[in-house]
Amino acid sequence: MPVSGDREPRADREPGPPADPESVARTIVLRQLTMTAKTRSELETTLAKREVPADVAAKVLDRMTEVGLIDDAAYANEWVRQRQQGRGLARRALAQELRRKGVDDDLAADALATVDDDAERAKAFELAVRKARVSRGQPHEKRVRSLAGMLARKGYSSSVAFGVVREVLAAEGDTEELIDLELS
Secondary structure (H helix, E strand, O other), X not given: OOOOOOOOOOHHHOOOOOOOXXXXXXXXXXXHHHHOOOOHHHHHHHHHHOOOOHHHHHHHHHHHHHOOOOOHHHHHHHHHHXXXXXXXXXXXXXXXXXXXXXXXXXXXXXXXXXXXXHHHHHHHHHHHHHHHHHOOOOOHHHHHHHHHHHHHXXXXXXXXXXXXXXXXXXXXXXXXXXXXXXXX
16 A cells, blocks of 8 residues: 555556557547537647647548548537527527637538527517516516516527517516617
């Protein structure tokens, strides 16, 4: 048994010849993809942080793309579907998220085209109805700000947000005049 402070050498820390950079890169990428789907850009960033040479990273990522393990178009389509349905994000917010993840603008545009105006407005309405239930009893102006602000944070334009808020409050019987508040 080792004395306090002494450690037994682990097999992966034993000195020896340095590992093949391509093998290391492949292992890193496969581990990342095992956890969850990633964009090529995200994987490039991970490899750079792990100090994998850029040419080796490019070669490994090219091969992974070739065999279909990395597919930014499929990733973007699935991301848009999940985030629009699950979190109710508008196309504008989804576009920002895809951009942050390094998805090519053309691929992002194709994925965002799968969300039509009617589906986006229906999701905004559903979100506003849920939030309106919780805000009953509050002053009208506060409810309007709260509902429109929530929709704005999810990427909806002010015209869609206020239109939906107007409909939701009217459906509840709130007939006060809806004043167009500036979203800031």
